Amino acid sequence: MPAPSPWPVSQDLAALAGRARSLSSSRGDAGLLADLAAALLRIQPVARELERRSSWLPPGSCAGEAPALHAWLLDLTAAVAEAEDLLDDLHRRRLLGCFGAAAALRGPARELRRLARRLDAARDDSERLGSGRAAGCGVRSPHRVTGSVPAERRVVGRDEECDDIVGRLIGGGEEICCSVAPVVAVVGHGGMGKTVVAQCVYNDTRIEGYFDLRAWVCVWDRLDEAELTREILHATGGADDTSCDDSLQRLQERLGEVVASKRFFLVLDDVWNDEGKTELETRTVWNKVLAPLSSAATGSKILVTTRMKIVAEVLNATYVVRLHGLKIVDCLLLLKETALGGETMDFPPELLEFGRAIAANVKGSPLATKVIGEMLRNTRSPRKWRALTDTEICDNIIISSLQLSYQQLPGHLQRCFAYCSIFPTTWRFNRYKLVKMWMALGFVQPLIEGTKLEDLGNEYFDDLLSRSFFVSAQNKDQQTYYFLDDLMHILAQHFSAQDCMKINEDIPVVIPPTVRHLSVSTDYLPLLKSKYRLGRLWTLLVLRSSSLSSSHFPSKLLAKCKNLRVLDLSESDITELPSTISQLVHLHYLALCTITSTLPGVYTLVHASVS
Template sequence: MAESFIFSIAESLVTKLASRAYQEASQVIGVYDDLQDLKSSLLYVKAVLLDAEQKQELEHNHELREWLKQIKLIFYDAENVLDQVDCETMRKRVLRDCGTPKDKVGGFFSSSNPLVFRYKIAQKIKEIRKRLDKVAADRDKFGLQTIAFDKRVVHSRETYSYVVESDVIGRDHDKEKIMQLLMEPSHDNNGGSDHISVIPIVGIGGLGKTTLAKLVFNDERISESFPLKMWVCVSDDFDIKQLIIKIINAVSVSDTSSADALVVQQILRDMDVEQLQHLLRNKLAGKKFLVVLDDIWNEDRAKWIELRSLIRACGDGSKILVTTRSRSIASMMGTVPFHDLEALSLEDSLSLFLKWAFKEGEEEKHPDLVMIGKDIVTKCRGVPLAVRTLASLLYSKYEINVWESVRDDEIWNLPQKKDDILPALKLSYDQMPSYLRKCFAMFSLFPKDFEFHTYYVSSLWSALGLLPSPSKNETSLDVANRCLNELISTSFVEIVRDLGIYYFFKMHDLVHDLALYVAKDECLMINSDNPNIPENVLHLSFIEFDLFLKSFKPSLLGVRTIVVPTVHKDEHMGTNNEDLFPTWVLNCKYLRYLDLTDSTFEILPLSISKLKHLRFLSLKRNRRIRKLPDSICNLQNLEELSLEGCMELETLPKKLRNLINLRRITITTKQSVLPESDIASLCLLEDLYINNCDNLESPFGGVKLLALRYLGISMCKNLKSLPLDIHHFPELEDFSIARCDNFEWSNVHEDMNSVLKLKILIFCMVVNIPLSLRANANTLQTLVFLGCYELEALPEWVLNITSLKFLHFHSCPKLMSLPNDIHRLKALEVLQIEDCPILYRKYQPQVGEYWHQISHIKHSRIIR
């Protein structure tokens, strides 16, 4: 299935070869003519790839698929060769700008000798062109048509995570039935009232079980009846220890501050099951609660009985709400007959379809499209996910032939098995532009119900070169956000937590199944049930650390992505920690993305410099590593380096200035002074995040970072000052400050600050907000107060921020009220209040005393 995005690979190769910068580089190295010949061969093949993709999908032509597969392998080899040219170009730049005479002499006698490199790379290019021309000669026998441009496009709609519930159609009756069961007194089989009731919701995938459970969970009547509410996503894993931790975390989030909840989660990792169950009983004892166990798959009755016995220590009337696809699981777990969620009626399905396919009222202008829509809805068989996905696909498309092609697509006629991916999802995927399909496929590297972060996804896509070329003044993060918005518009992903400048999102199980299906030839998630790695796989994730250590074989040397999961503190902590960095990783010479978050090794090998194609390296939360080899600075292709949470790291490596392609760096170090001259030399640096640098008093002196757009500083307990000078950070747009207890704002001068371009400002654990920041009133679009536990009132200058669109309050328990004349914020579109009990009471929708003051705001979300 990976052949379905081969066009995007061809397009990126041709775009790169046509770029002025690459042409100049190839002339310097001496392979310009060879690469121009290769471009001609690529263009010849690229012209028919879109037609070949479509024919292969519809006709299931095995010979055509093999033809595409051969081309794909040649393309990947071509990418690697072009990348080698990039590496050599950057090595020359570093040698020219930073190298000593000794370095230059050594380079001449090494394998990087320009004459030797030119000869080798020219031979590789000729070999690739020869292979490509041989395969391309067969294109005519498939009767392929020339299609020069990928015309598929996604029309993004305005999306906010918190309006999803109001978009639910046709479930009022189901909701009231579940509400009635939850409000009834609990009774066991003997008529007693001290039994905990278990209410299952059953239905096929995509029918809306989780959505229904959310509707109930967030109902005011439930909040009044159950002082404690917990939401636990179970999915494939029914590991008792992990479930106990999830429930305890849910309790902690409910009755403690967000910061305290993070501390609790860290402590829980060190506990055994006996300690955890004792803590759980103490948390629940005597309390009336509702716990939702979402997406149960495991049919092991013994495990369920074990979990049930642990959570029985509760007050009278506590309930468990379960969602599952399995009737047998529902019968096993339920204490009442399960609620069988049925398909939507044709009328409700059509209402849902029209809501997502048209802007409000637009459907009345297109009765012919509505008629076609009725036929499409009928094919969706009352499954809301299918209805919403196809409606999103057709949003803002008014050509009759486009709607007819969806209605008449042959995929509807394919025989389906019980667990097949919904045709609607596959059809929607096929209509995505080629670049977006490849981005989507990368989600297959992560387990079901994984909570993605926008920055994390951006880093992955950027490192692998999957993103379209940025427009003028755009960064890779901007492009990634644009792609994410397109996926949200297709209903393939759903925002679960929006924090203003970034958000967390998930995907439905069926959508995850689709990602696995389309990426199965290239991406693989390794676990004990699936330990074998086939040849030609490019992207790997390891659910179990042992498999990461044992999986080497020569066929993996072309791997580009390695993601390794969290390792618990009691595992793999022997004295020979360098063994935790497998030798085979260093032999994957084309590796682009290496995520070793939560690793425990103490030594990073000197030979890390062999990974010269590496774009992304994360050592995040490695709490044992003390020093990095200076050879890490030979990774001139590196775009992102994460050292966040490396609490024992004594110093940053020398010659950091050699990382000339670095765009983003997160730093945790024991240094009291950062290497300012080296950091100042990182002329492409866009994001800088400094975290847990306890010895740092002032991170910069006169350092100028002319490309910096985001600056974040958190948990630097001795930080005293920070210059926000337009002359030093002329492009700064996003700034966040969190939990820096000794930080003073006195050095923020209004005359310097008045011309800053800040669009996003985040305060966390801050009480005194400087008056001088009012000067940003002309540019600031997003303002976030996160975990400001002592904040009681907003400064008056907030009302002067004429450009403010997004205003968010999270975990500000002492904040008494919003300004009475908040209506002065004419541009304000989104107001979000979460975990602010006083504000919740006063501004509760419809019933709050001051609700009228904010009811005019287009999108408001006020939750406990």
């Protein structure tokens, strides 16, 4: 799978232009700052369009365009990062009273001219990518269809969930307080088998015997009231006397007649949240669509499958079943059934070792297990099985099944989520610390003047949580913490590959120049200077080494990190900081080990917030 483009930066351009204009009001080189602001605003619509197109480029399609578009976006990201560094430096100079000396302005003035020219050149260069034309590739197809007929002989590893759902659907008591049929929601990541579970439930003999009428609708991206109503009506077999020109009212009247006094079971498969609508607007759509079901008999139910917890909330689900990854033993059984044609014999001994490795690598994903099983169908060659134990193969399949969830996110949430990849896989996130990091890096951008950044950052976090990118849990003290499950961590790593790096096993020969956010254990910390231009770094997360401890931060190394915004030492053994920390003039977030005794020169830090 090709490397993804860098995360979106078009959302930052207007704010950067505003900062440049505000600085120009008190500088002698106001014209240069105004030119930079104008260049940022000129390129913004072009950048927004090309980022949108890049996010929907599927692997293998539009192959001639993808490399050039990728290179253009990398160049834009680097230019925007330089602009941020430069404006931060100019802001610091103003605070420290450096504007009186002409010599102090000479370097920034050259940089201002160069950056404005670079942005305008990038805008001109975008014309060969056809930024003004409609993107004909990579657009999500509106024709994805699922059906109620199961494609598999049996559902592996989901018996408990299926029985639980059936029990909820044929049980009573909940409909008393509902104006329409109560909703049971199945929530899980892409490839977790939500549709397969729904098919199993739909065709269960207990369901068939309990309900008078059943209907299956694949929603996908249909969020038009009339279209959805027509789909439901068609699924009940009651659409013969309707036409495409019928009004919503006529369609709803007909649906109400069809389900009247019948115990009705409706499956809404693959429901997404419409990012173009507010939550209130989305609730209004669904209230209209489901209103005719109020004429159905008591005991009617709706089963919804979705990747997003927010969909279950919008539909007022009375019960939510969360599909987690399969156990390794179930993945092994599913792999055997798919690859070996469902043979009843035990797993062939010569393949068992490779089968177990594959079952561990798929991270509980039924889809990844089945894809690899299909690749191995009816082969007993140990060489072929060994080849598919490569973790990269499994990761690429997992990413393919999850990338649509990421691509559906607004740009500001894409960046905040992908940034989490620098933390270890088992990391327990403190939401308030993470929000402060986002704020320190400028990821939280208010659309309305006067909005508190911390409140907005917490909204970002809640949005990611409601879209199932974070998982919440409680420790033994009943305190809530958050984490990325294995699949989401793989996804975050993929979409941050250009911007973030985690060094925890072996230091790479070269750290890509696009990387600005880095986590590293203390034993590799002294080696960074020879591998990377540390002046590019914005985030440095230092973790305790498993092999040795270090209480000192290398003085010369810290001095090189001149553009650092976030420095987190809270999980390291470093208890002493060198005086060079006072040179980190852009630092906005500093987290220390709890036993740190002194913080030299902290009074000289501009805007530093110690966490």
